[in-house]
Amino acid sequence: MALVLEWSNDQEVFPISPELISMLEKLLQIAGKKEDIPLGEVALSFVDDEEIRQLNKEYRGIDRPTDVLSFPMLEYGADEMVIDYSELEGIAADEDTLTSGLYSGDQLGDIVISVPRALAQAEEYGHSIEREIGFLFVHGFLHLLGFDHQNEEEEQLMIRKQEDILREAGIVR
Template sequence: MALVLEWTNEQEAREISDTLINQLQQLLQIAGREEQIELGEVTLTFVNNDQIQELNRNYRGMDKPTDVLSFPMREEGADEMKILYGDLETISDDEDVMEGWFGEEQIGDIVISIPKAIEQAEEYGHSFEREVGFLFVHGFLHLIGYDHQTEEDEARMTEKQEKVLQEAGLTR
């Protein structure tokens, strides 16, 4: 199994073109290579603002629409790794773990609000495709453990995002 993107469209604000999907697949390959992740599946869902607001409220306690949400399928604790997809499975330090952190597992889900992406592309003065690409890479980095709670973490994440987008030709 390679690094795979599965996607669904649950919104009607904008048609999702094959060109956009091909671009997102390219971004996934670049980001995966940069982070040394060769195997796994990322599920992407395009939604409207009401749908993402409901998810944001239910999972983050924030009752407002947002642009992107990430739901990692694995969390690693001090003594165990939980696979949060299908049945919960615990792998202790004493057991053999598959080669590579993700193996052939589901890496996680990314949800992008297309109306928010349209709005932000206009606000930032760049293309819709660049905005969706940015949101996708941002979401992917969250799936694999990056965050931006501190200024240092945000700077590191921003640098990684920009490097992937630059390589794909999605400049501002």
């Protein structure tokens, strides 16, 4: 088994093309390689603003639409792991980590992208909808692995990782 992308489309604002899915699968492979995650499944849902608003309200207590939500399936066990982001740059998961329950090789989690938000942000930032969806997908994938952006240091690490993955895939602004 390799990294696998399963996806669904529950919106009618923008057609999801085979080329877009191919790009996202490429991004998943690049991100997985960079983060030493060789196998697992990511479920991606394309939704409208109303659907993501409902999810955001239900799971985060925030009653407004957002661009992307991630729901990780990784389990950290009884002694929940605390990630020190300052030490993660360039560090790969070892084989023990991949087989210890931290990562089982099954479902990594779900990513939900609001296509209307992605369209608006693509226009706002002056790049293609494909680039924006790719960015949101990579952002969501990093969240599935435990990365976050609650402070400046974490945010800068995520930005570097996101841009590095997009650049390697040839997706630029």
